[in-house]
Amino acid sequence: xxxxxxxxxxxxxxxxxxxxxxxxxxxxxxxxxxxxxxxxxxxxxxxxxxxxxxxxxxxxxxxxxxxxxxxxxxxxxxxxxxxxxxxxxxxxxxxxxxxxxxxxxxxxxxxxxxxxxxxxxxxxxxxxxxxxxxxxxxxxxxxxxxxxxxxxxxxxxxxxxxxxxxxxxxxxxxxxxxxxxxxxxxxxxxxxxxxxxxxxxxxxxxxxxxxxxxxxxxxxxxxxxxxxxxxxxxxxxxxxxxxxxxxxxxxxxxxxxxxxxxxxx
Amino acid sequence: xxxxxxxxxxxxxxxxxxxxxxxxxxxxxxxxxxxxxxxxxxxxxxxxxxxxxxxxxxxxxxxxxxxxxxxxxxxxxxxxxxxxxxxxxxxxxxxxxxxxxxxxxxxxxxxxxxxxxxxxxxxxxxxxxxxxxxxxxxxxxxxxxxxxxxxxxxxxxxxxxxxxxxxxxxxxxxxxxxxxxxxxxxxxxxxxxxxxxxxxxxxxxxxxxxxxxxxxxxxxxxxxxxxxxxxxxxxxxxxxxxxxxxxxxxxxxxxxxxxxxxxxx
Numbered sequence: 001x002x003x004x005x006x007x008x009x010x011x012x013x014x015x016x017x018x019x020x021x022x023x024x025x026x027x028x029x030x031x032x033x034x035x036x037x038x039x040x041x042x043x044x045x046x047x048x049x050x051x052x053x054x055x056x057x058x059x060x061x062x063x064x065x066x067x068x069x070x071x072x073x074x075x076x077x078x079x080x081x082x083x084x085x086x087x088x089x090x091x092x093x094x095x096x097x098x099x100x101x102x103x104x105x106x107x108x109x110x111x112x113x114x115x116x117x118x119x120x121x122x123x124x125x126x127x128x129x130x131x132x133x134x135x136x137x138x139x140x141x142x143x144x145x146x147x148x149x150x151x152x153x154x155x156x157x158x159x160x161x162x163x164x165x166x167x168x169x170x171x172x173x174x175x176x177x178x179x180x181x182x183x184x185x186x187x188x189x190x191x192x193x194x195x196x197x198x199x200x201x202x203x204x205x206x207x208x209x210x211x212x213x214x215x216x217x218x219x220x221x222x223x224x225x226x227x228x229x230x231x232x233x234x235x236x237x238x239x240x241x242x243x244x245x246x247x248x249x250x251x252x253x254x255x256x257x258x259x260x261x262x263x264x265x
Numbered sequence: 266x267x268x269x270x271x272x273x274x275x276x277x278x279x280x281x282x283x284x285x286x287x288x289x290x291x292x293x294x295x296x297x298x299x300x301x302x303x304x305x306x307x308x309x310x311x312x313x314x315x316x317x318x319x320x321x322x323x324x325x326x327x328x329x330x331x332x333x334x335x336x337x338x339x340x341x342x343x344x345x346x347x348x349x350x351x352x353x354x355x356x357x358x359x360x361x362x363x364x365x366x367x368x369x370x371x372x373x374x375x376x377x378x379x380x381x382x383x384x385x386x387x388x389x390x391x392x393x394x395x396x397x398x399x400x401x402x403x404x405x406x407x408x409x410x411x412x413x414x415x416x417x418x419x420x421x422x423x424x425x426x427x428x429x430x431x432x433x434x435x436x437x438x439x440x441x442x443x444x445x446x447x448x449x450x451x452x453x454x455x456x457x458x459x460x461x462x463x464x465x466x467x468x469x470x471x472x473x474x475x476x477x478x479x480x481x482x483x484x485x486x487x488x489x490x491x492x493x494x495x496x497x498x499x500x501x502x503x504x505x506x507x508x509x510x511x512x513x514x515x516x517x518x519x520x521x522x523x524x525x526x527x528x529x530x
Contacts, residue, residue, distance in 0.1 A: 049314035052321065053332050057342065067318050077322065077420065155342060187452060187530045265452045265530050 012257050013081070019255075020086045022104055027251035028089060029123065029139075036189075036260055037253035038065055038078070039119040039230040040088055041237055042106075042246040045070040048115040050158030051237060055117065057155040061164055061232035063120035063188045065256070071112040078256040084116045090249035097241035106246050114246075119230050121253055122167060124189035124260045125182070129169075132182045137170050138216045144251060145169065146210035147229050151203025154232065159240040165212070165232040166194060166202060170222040179225060188263045195226040202226060212250065277522050278346070284520075285351045290369055292516035293354060294388065294404075301454075301525055302518035303330055303343070304384040304495040305353055306502055307371075307511040310335040313380040315423030316502060320382065322420040326429055326497035328385035328453045330521070336377040343521040349381045355514035362506035371511050379511070384495050386518055387432060389454035389525045390447070394434075397447045402435050403481045409516060410434065411475035412494050416468025419497065424505040430477070431459060431467060432494040435487040444490060453528045460491040467491060477515065 015032045018024045028037050043051055048070070055062035066078045073084040086105045093101040093109055103109075122145065126136050138145045145167045152164040171179050176196060184192035199207055207224060208215045212231055218224060234247050248254060280297045283289045293302050308316055313335070320327035331343045338349040351370045358366040358374055368374075387410065391401050403410045410432045417429040436444050441461060449457035464472055472489060473480045477496055483489060499512050513519060 045314075049310075049317065052314065052317050056317065056321070056329050056332055064321050067321055184530055191530065265449055265456065 012255060015255060016079075016082060016087050019089050020083070025089045025104055028253045028255055029251060032255050034127075034259055036065070036078070036256045036258045036263065037121045037123045038256055039121050039234070040084065040246075040248040040254045041117040041119065041233055042084065042114045043117070043237065043242055044111065044244060045113040045115050047159070047240070047242050050160055051117065051233075054154070054157035054160040054236065055119070055233060057157055058232070059187075060190060060194065060228035061154065061230065063190065065118040065120055065188065065258075066116075068116035070115050073110065073116070075116060075118055075256070078118060078258050079254075080257070084254065085110050088248045088252060088254050090252040092247045092249050094238055094245040094247070096243060097238050102249055109244070109246060111244065118254060118256065119233060120189040120263070121230055122190055122227065123253070124263060125186045127260055128182045128186060129179065132178055134171070134175060134179060134182070138214070141216055143216055144213035146207070146214060146216050147212035147231055148199075148202070148204045149211045149235075154236060160236050162236040162239050165229045165235055166226040167213070167229040168207065168210075168216070168224050168226050170216065170218040171225050172222055176223075176225070183227070185264045186260075187265060190228045190230065193225045193227050197223045199224060277520060280520060281344075281347055281352050284354050285348070287369055290354045293518045293520055294516060297520050299392075299524055301330070301343070301521045301523045301528065302386045302388045303521055304386050304499070305349065305511070305513040305519045306382040306384065306498055307349065307379045308382070308502065308507055309376065309509060310378040310380050312424070312505070312507050315425055316382065316498075319419070319422035319425040319501065320384070320498060322422055323497070324452075325455060325459065325493035326419065326495065328455065329382060330385055330453065330523075331381075331383040333381035335380050338375065338381070340381065340383055340521070343383060343523050344519075345522070349519065350375050353513045353517060353519050355517040357512045357514050359503055359510040359512070361508060362503050367514055374509070374511060376509065383519060383521065384498060385454040385528070386495055387455055387492065388518070389528060390451045392525055393447050393451060394444065397443055399436070399440060399444060399447070403479070406481055408481055409478035411472070411479060411481050412477035412496055413464075413467070413469045414476045414500070419501060425501050427501040427504050430494045430497040430500055431491040432478070433472065433475075433481070433489050433491050435481065435483040436490050437487055441488075441490070448492070450529050451525075452530060455493045455495065458490045458492050462488045464489060
């Protein structure tokens, strides 16, 4: 058991080294099986309290896995030895809320007042859905999960406010109890669905036109199931127009050394 | 159902009004059955980010239920209309880490830079234990739960650091699976136990001499079961010696309008 854990941890570090060296620059889906991938937001310290407060007030879309020390690029708890400046395959750099660049590292953007926020990602509950024998439609269809801006407002905090973003996965009604119970075991990874069945109830007009990701075919007899989405804090932070914000590029996540099971309740 | 909810919510407000008016000044155990009682910490805004970061880094002892806006005494999410300056039966006021006073309100201590932190309390999982047909020894014995300072260090954040404090409840080995699964459903209320059986493994020398609360008799065949305790953040904040800190007095909790079941996963 000890041997197995050591081997697996090495594998994560190897994956991260390939990313750091620019050998892997694509999405991280499927990499380091069993390990938690995280959303990344980096903000100047002056915004850090209000942003952390925003996340605490909106735990379903913004489950915090780790907050780094200002100026330190190392997430000491979830990935000791890693470097948030180089270990994400592709970043997005925003200045005053405008996307400026999508680089493979942010060494030249780094500032000594940057605080890193690692936020739970749906890859964890998708692994649990697959593990329970359920299908995940967008994976079957080789697409990014479709994401929609809802008419529900997050609880604001300082300059951070805006609508909740949800992701959608279709399931049959008889699968719903299992879908809810399996994903509900991961409250730090968006948890159980927020809504089942009626896109209009969330202010979503057209499932074929997601604001982020790609549309996914819904088969006859399936219902749309909606989860709080980790894009929410990015969208909200972008709107607050901080002088500098760095995030991962969608799908290009930061890979931690924590296992999915460590977040299961 | 709607009618029932309205009636219950009124009852909470009536309890809170009695506390506000000084008619109830004792512990809150047993009041407003079904509703979440919370630990309170009030700190100046300059300490708020580091303290919130401390809580996020140590979620088992410090599960955050709400963070208020600086200067606002109203916990708008968990108890809209309540007033953190008057609605706790008894407070503790610390200056530079020293206990100065245990007043029934803090109107004259209030400052416009105070941020309130409401933190989950074991009353919620104790209600769940009772609901599952299990006994809670210190309640049977009419005592406060015994609490111990361990040799495990919390993950520090800025000036906040210190040992984990645990509470102890004795159970029989055959009760343990139910004890773990029932309390594990409330990760926002300290969740599943941290340790079972060996006080020495936590650096606890003598179960008969708790640092806080009162000793509880352990019957033949019972084992001590330890949970992360909400006294941890108070002890840690006291040690950081902020110019002003206000907390509830032990057992004299803030009663929210949220039901236990809202935090069940």
